[in-house]
Amino acid sequence: MSIDTKKISDQSTCPVDVSGNLAFIPDNDAILSLNRALRTENEQLRREKCEVESKCGEEIRNLKAQLKDENEQRLKAEKSAKEEKESAVKERKEKKELKIQIQNSEELEKRLIEKQKEKKKAEFDLRQEIEDKLESDERAQKLDQNNQEEIANKEKEKDDEIKQLKE
DSSP states (O other): OOOOHHHHHHHSEEEEEETTEEEEEEOHHHHHHHHHHHHHHHHHHHHHHHHHHHHHHHHHHHHHHHHHHHHHHHHHHHHHHHHHHHHHHHHHHHHHHHHHHHHHHHHHHHHHHHHHHHHHHHHHHHHHHHHHHHHHHHHHHHHHHHHHHHHHHHHHHHHHHHHHHHO
């Protein structure tokens, strides 16, 4: 809303002769009118400035709030990502430990099976040895019995021979 000051001054000035020169002196009403118009324009510009400052201030507050929200969301996302990463690392570690435990358990089971086989073999060998000793003892007893029977028979034969010789 700009006022054309040339128009107003052209209409409200009248020629005055000062020291032989022709000069224009503005009319008092024209000056007041121009002053009012300039004040009105100045007030309008101040209102527009305040509106612009208010809008800019509001926009700055909105942008700051938006930036704060975005920063909070970013921090939250970073925290979540960090927690996810830590969780994944922990899970991998637990899986690795579980795998090691399973391997140890399998090795232990294999050793246990091997020990059971060794125990069965030792028990079998022991039974076999006991059976062999029993058989050996039986044979020894039979041989001993046979020997004693033979000795008894020989003594009887000797006694019979001695009896026959005495008769």
